[in-house]
Amino acid sequence: LADLQVDGPSLDPARVHMVGGPRGLLVVLPMHLDGWARVVLHRPDGLPPGAAQDPEALVAEAAVRGWTASVRACRWTSTFRTERRLAGRAESRRVLLIGDAAHVCSPIGGQGLNLGLRDAVSLASALPGAGPDGLAAWRRGRRADALRVLARTDLATRAWTLRAAPARAVRDTALRGALTTSAGRRLLAEAVAGPRPAARPV
Numbered sequence: 001l002a003d004l005q006v007d008g009p010s011l012d013p014a015r016v017h018m019v020g021g022p023r024g025l026l027v028v029l030p031m032h033l034d035g036w037a038r039v040v041l042h043r044p045d046g047l048p049p050g051a052a053q054d055p056e057a058l059v060a061e062a063a064v065r066g067w068t069a070s071v072r073a074c075r076w077t078s079t080f081r082t083e084r085r086l087a088g089r090a091e092s093r094r095v096l097l098i099g100d101a102a103h104v105c106s107p108i109g110g111q112g113l114n115l116g117l118r119d120a121v122s123l124a125s126a127l128p129g130a131g132p133d134g135l136a137a138w139r140r141g142r143r144a145d146a147l148r149v150l151a152r153t154d155l156a157t158r159a160w161t162l163r164a165a166p167a168r169a170v171r172d173t174a175l176r177g178a179l180t181t182s183a184g185r186r187l188l189a190e191a192v193a194g195p196r197p198a199a200r201p202v
């Protein structure tokens with residue numbers, strides 16, 4: 001991934017773009033409207049040496065996937081590996097695991113940090129005066145939440161990284177259909193990012 005300031009992007013710079021093509025996924029996220037964007041390339045076949053630090057190589061890869069732009073500045077580059085992991089045990093003696101130490105999911109859907117925060121908030125309410133039964137109930141609840149998020153993000157990642165043309169055609173037709181109605185859009189958003197939390201009374 002890289003934070004790039006670019007000129008003349010070929011796709012609307014105010015929108016999020018996700019392109020799931022045969023060579024892997026491209027995501028372009030506008031950061032501000034002064035040309036900065038976070039560009040994320042998923043490389044199913046791994047990275048050639050040095051490519052991750054080279055914004056020009058990244059933009060050349062992005063161009064093959066349908067997004068062209070000329071780089072004015074690069075603030076930051078990094079790499080990450082898409083994981084799907086759940087710790088076998090969430091506790092050892094006086095240590096309780098929360099956050100990415102307990103579970104790691106694909107970043108598609110932006111769920112990892114949210115899941116870790118739910119661990120922390122629920123633990124803060126469960127801990128005072130909690131006996132073994134209370135902590136066991138907390139662990140069961142957190143494991144169920146983590147399994148739901150892992151299943152959802154794994155499915156979304158598989159769908160976005162399909163490489164066979166017929167499978168991508170089915171996905172894109174289904175997506176276009178779902179995006180035409182507000183119920184379809186809500187369903188899709190919830191399928192990726194989880195249900196919207198209930199509004200709190202003011």
Ligand SMILES: Cc1cc2nc3c(=O)[nH]c(=O)nc-3n(C[C@H](O)[C@H](O)[C@H](O)COP(=O)(O)OP(=O)(O)OC[C@H]3O[C@@H](n4cnc5c(N)ncnc54)[C@H](O)[C@@H]3O)c2cc1C
Binds near residue numbers: 099101110112113
């Ligand atoms: C590309 C990408 C995009 C993402 N986007 C989103 C998003 O949009 N929304 C979302 O909710 N989540 C997102 N996530 C997931 C999110 O970043 C993680 O779930 C979150 O950062 C986990 O927080 P954490 O505190 O549990 O662990 P970490 O952020 O990994 O923090 C653990 C810290 O412990 C330190 N540490 C490790 N070992 C030791 C040691 N032995 N001694 C001392 N310190 C140590 C590490 O250096 C690190 O600072 C994304 C992840 C990636 C990779």
